[in-house]
Amino acid sequence: AQKVTQAQTEISVVEKEDVTLDCVYETRDTTYYLFWYKQPPSGELVFLIRRNSFDEQNEISGRYSWNFQKSTSSFNFTITASQVVDSAVYFCALRLHTDKLIFGTGTRLQVFP
């Protein structure tokens, strides 16, 4: 069975703190794709990153970084020096050889000034 688990339901931090959002996935397929999306209160799902199962390189984009570890089936997301604008719900998702995105339940991040 395919599944994505985001164990952290809500995280609250103060501005400038670093925060890591956890994502653990389950699949028996050897080829798969992992995604992170950000959903601010306005509702739009904003694409952040896509990773395929053959590319375990970590990635950094500004204050955002992602740590993909196949050995632990994890694809964690770190925000460095968080800002109030980072407040949103973040979804991790898994895609196989279908049109379906399997979403985790999301982590609500609140960044306080």
Added chain:
Amino acid sequence: DTEVTQTPKHLVMGMTNKKSLKCEQHMGHRAMYWYKQKAKKPPELMFVYSYEKLSINESVPSRFSPECPNSSLLNLHLHALQPEDSALYLCASSQVITGNTIYFGEGSWLTVV
């Protein structure tokens, strides 16, 4: 800014009304999707169109009727909805390539009274 645009952003309709949600993309994508998202839940897939043909219907009630007039447009016709159908409806698009990124619009907030 998102390249998937949805109208209207907010819709309030009675249970006997007929209304439509509209979605447009100009990224040349040939796969388009409708998702439904209830509060504090991840999005759930409703329909997928591939090359303007319906390829997936996730057992959605017939009171929701999708339509894909051309490769850039996707509609969702609503009729005789129930209050429990109140939700955020998200349109999305992607290339028809395995594992490709799915890009979402800002969503239409629907309230059924």
